[in-house]
Amino acid sequence: MVKEGLISFRGIKEGIYIHVRDGDFGRIKIELIEKLKKSIDFFRGANILGIRGGNLSTDQKQELFQIIEEEYELSVSRQGLPSYSQSGKYNGEPTRNMTKFIHNTIRSGQVIEHNGSIVIIGDVNPGALIRAMGNIVILGSLKGVAHAGIGGNEKAIIAAHDLQPTQLRIGNIIGRRPDGEIITSKLPEVAKVDNGEVLIEPYIQKNNR
Amino acid sequence: MGLFRIFNREEKRSKNIAKERLKLVLIHDRAHMSPKFLQMVEGDIIRVIKQYAEIDEEELDIKLTRMKRESDNMPMSALVANIPIVKIRDFER
Amino acid sequence: MGIAIVVTSGKGGVGKTTTAANIGTGLAILGNRVVVVDTDIGLRNLDVVMGLENRIVYDIVDIVEGACRLRQGLIRDKRYEGLFLLPAAQTKDKTALNPEQMFKLINQLKEEFDYVVVDSPAGIEQGFQNSIAGADEAYIVTTPEISAVRDADRVIGLLESKGLDNPKLIVNRIRQDMVERGDMMNVDDIVDILAVDLIGVIPDDEAVVISTNKGEPVITEEEPLSAKAFKNICNRIVGEDVELLDLQYDEGKFSKLIKLLFSR
Numbered sequence: 001m002v003k004e005g006l007i008s009f010r011g012i013k014e015g016i017y018i019h020v021r022d023g024d025f026g027r028i029k030i031e032l033i034e035k036l037k038k039s040i041d042f043f044r045g046a047n048i049l050g051i052r053g054g055n056l057s058t059d060q061k062q063e064l065f066q067i068i069e070e071e072y073e074l075s076v077s078r079q080g081l082p083s084y085s086q087s088g089k090y091n092g093e094p095t096r097n098m099t100k101f102i103h104n105t106i107r108s109g110q111v112i113e114h115n116g117s118i119v120i121i122g123d124v125n126p127g128a129l130i131r132a133m134g135n136i137v138i139l140g141s142l143k144g145v146a147h148a149g150i151g152g153n154e155k156a157i158i159a160a161h162d163l164q165p166t167q168l169r170i171g172n173i174i175g176r177r178p179d180g181e182i183i184t185s186k187l188p189e190v191a192k193v194d195n196g197e198v199l200i201e202p203y204i205q206k207n208n209r
Numbered sequence: 210m211g212l213f214r215i216f217n218r219e220e221k222r223s224k225n226i227a228k229e230r231l232k233l234v235l236i237h238d239r240a241h242m243s244p245k246f247l248q249m250v251e252g253d254i255i256r257v258i259k260q261y262a263e264i265d266e267e268e269l270d271i272k273l274t275r276m277k278r279e280s281d282n283m284p285m286s287a288l289v290a291n292i293p294i295v296k297i298r299d300f301e302r
Numbered sequence: 303m304g305i306a307i308v309v310t311s312g313k314g315g316v317g318k319t320t321t322a323a324n325i326g327t328g329l330a331i332l333g334n335r336v337v338v339v340d341t342d343i344g345l346r347n348l349d350v351v352m353g354l355e356n357r358i359v360y361d362i363v364d365i366v367e368g369a370c371r372l373r374q375g376l377i378r379d380k381r382y383e384g385l386f387l388l389p390a391a392q393t394k395d396k397t398a399l400n401p402e403q404m405f406k407l408i409n410q411l412k413e414e415f416d417y418v419v420v421d422s423p424a425g426i427e428q429g430f431q432n433s434i435a436g437a438d439e440a441y442i443v444t445t446p447e448i449s450a451v452r453d454a455d456r457v458i459g460l461l462e463s464k465g466l467d468n469p470k471l472i473v474n475r476i477r478q479d480m481v482e483r484g485d486m487m488n489v490d491d492i493v494d495i496l497a498v499d500l501i502g503v504i505p506d507d508e509a510v511v512i513s514t515n516k517g518e519p520v521i522t523e524e525e526p527l528s529a530k531a532f533k534n535i536c537n538r539i540v541g542e543d544v545e546l547l548d549l550q551y552d553e554g555k556f557s558k559l560i561k562l563l564f565s566r
Contacts, residue, residue: 109344111393126355127346127392166356176356179380222484228491231448235455235495 007031015047015077018064022055032064036072048076099134106130106144126166132156145169154193159203163189168198175200247271254290265293304335306408306418307539308437310461312453314424316445317474320510321532322421323351324521325441328536330385331521334416337376337386339408341433342423343398346390353517354379354387363391366403372410381522386415396428401435408436417539426460434461440469441501446476446487455496470501472535477506489546502535503546504528 006023009016020028036043048068051061068074100114101121108127112118117134128144130136134156136148141162147169149156154171164184168175168191175191175198185202192199251271258264270291309322319342326338340348343363349355360375365388379385388411391398411418422433434440440461444454454471461469473489480486493500509526513519521532527547534544 109392126350129393167358174359179353179356224481224484224487224491227448227487228495231451231487231495234448234452238452238456239459 005031005035007035009035009043012049015049016043017049018051020051020053020056022053025056025060028056029064029067032067033071036068036074040072043072043074046074048074050076100132105140108144124160135159157190157192159188159190161188163191163200168200170198173198250288254292258292261298262294263296263298265295268293304412304414304416304418305439306412306420306437307439307441308420308422308434308466309441309443310422310430310433310457311424311443311450312426312457313444313450316443316450317504317510318424318443319347319351319421320514320519321441321443321472321474321504322419323348323519324532325536325539326417326419327352327379327382327385327519328521328532329417329419329539330379330382332536332540333384334540335384335414336417336419337388337411337415338419338421339388339411340390340421341399341404341429342421343390343429343432344392344395345423346392348421349377349387349389350517351514352379352387352519354389355517358389361389361391362407363394363398366399366407372407381518396423396432399432400428401431404432404435406436412436426457430457430460434464434466437466440466441472442469442496442498443472443474444492444496445474446481446492451487451492451495458496458498469498471496471498472502472504473500474504475506476503500546501538502531504531505547 006021006028008019008021010019018032051064056064065076069076099117099119100112101119102112103121105122106112106120106124106128108125111129111131112120113131115133118130118132118136120130120136120138120140122138123140124130124138124142124144124146126143130138130142130144130146131150132148133150133153134148136146136156136158138146138158138160140160142158142160142165144165145167146158146160146165148158149171152171154173156170158165158168158170162184164177164182166177170191170193173193173196187202187204189200190203192201251269254271255264255266255269268291271288307325309318309325311318319340322338326336330336338348338352339362340346341362342348346361349358354377357377360370362375364370365372365375376386376388379387408418408420420433420437423429442454442457442461444450458469461467471493473492476489477486481488489500489503505527507520507526507528509523510520510528513523513526519532520526520529521536523529531547534547537544
């Protein structure tokens with residue numbers, strides 16, 4: 001994957017927001033100025049919704065807004081970011097699209113495709129295929145093939161109450177079930193990409209008392 | 210009962226029933242492989258043979274079957290025609 | 303240039319896929335480069351019989367449509383070097399391919415492999431027509447049941463009409479105990495009726511079910527009678543004269559020897 005800078009401008013249907021990765025605030029500021037300088041014409045007239053990510057304090061955000069509004073004379077919308085793009089640990093592009101909910105068993109030969117995330121309340125049988133640009137969450141068991149993050153989004157996840165897929169794909173990375181006996185955690189599991197590999201970990205409730 | 214079974218052993222066994230039923234079914238299947246094709250063949254054969262002989266068209270029977278060629282035992286489809294001849298035509302005109 | 307063999311039957315459930323998997327694997331064990339091709343679009347199964355279902359990324363339709371290269375679509379077997387699987391597409395239907403495309407594909411495969419074993423779908427419609435396109439030889443799988451033999455006869459007729467003369471017969475699931483009781487047609491009965499050459503007889507064997515459960519063709523094992531029967535077929539394919547298997551049953555009690563010599 002191409003190494004991204006700290007700052008990226010992302011478009012959603014309401015307008016543009018600034019996505020900030022965790023990093024040194026000084027560098028964030030410099031990069032923001034550079035980017036704005038380079039493509040000021042492009043941003044002129046755009047509806048800038050706000051800033052997301054980067055663990056920034058309100059003051060720091062305010063400072064960045066000031067740069068945008070005063071030095072580059074761009075307007076920052078007071079309505080802020082729409083709620084659906086604000087939250088979520090598993091962030092990334094696909095969250096822009098709506099989630100598709102399916103209340104059914106998906107059988108062999110059936111394909112569920114969606115350019116957002118998919119939630120299946122039911123089982124996915126062997127031979128079935130689930131393809132989502134975003135995340136895939138299955139409340140039953142996943143025994144077929146699931147492909148999340150179509151288009152190359154390796155931040156997408158695949159979660160299932162009973163994760164026994166024939167194959168998992170996240171972005172362009174493929175993980176297949178090992179041959180022979182499989183040890184399962186008997187817990188819901190979440191698959192994500194870690195170091196270029198599909199990694200499966202059990203989902204353990206965080207606030208266990 | 211025991212005696213009866215010995216006598217009827219061969220005929221009553223289910224495999225023989227199966228074989229006989231199968232043979233009948235296949236004769237039918239093969240003959241109907243392409244009724245149109247058979248009709249065409251039948252028409253042409255009648256036309257040719259009529260030049261030489263008077264035949265009983267009603268009783269004429271043509272069917273497709275599979276058999277092994279005698280010379281080399283190669284299985285092949287065979288057209289079996291049963292053409293009753295009423296009278297050979299006189300060519301000594 | 304390799305040989306393309308289509309395994310077909312007309313009737314479903316007679317063991318086409320099992321036979322294709324075992325013949326393909328057996329030919330690879332004998333040192334050949336083999337690809338087994340699943341043409342049952344929408345109902346693929348060869349992958350699970352061979353235990354390769356978790357490796358599928360592309361399928362036969364992707365290759366034919368040019369969505370990937372031939373090499374990318376071939377799945378290497380987990381046990382044998384020279385063995386590959388070309389899986390069917392599960393999410394499309396028979397109309398996704400046509401015989402012209404298949405003819406081209408099979409010929410491409412023949413350039414790279416010694417044997418191309420094509421598993422045909424049940425039926426005699428488009429999927430069947432696709433599966434026989436490009437085939438050099440046809441093996442008909444049947445079981446000793448009226449329905450299976452009748453369908454085999456129909457398929458033999460269709461194959462002959464397509465120029466695939468002299469198809470060879472595999473009689474599957476023979477139960478020697480029933481044959482001896484006279485409650486099952488024996489191999490001679492079936493060969494008589496169909497008038498084709500016999501290339502193998504496979505006994506009805508639990509080991510086939512067990513090996514399929516595990517995703518390992520039975521031919522990979524030593525002991526089972528069915529494994530020996532499949533090995534014999536493979537030996538005959540590569541041109542050896544092998545006597546038909548002595549089908550034993552009833553814990554070591556030998557049955558009447560079937561003295562049918564197969565000659566190629």
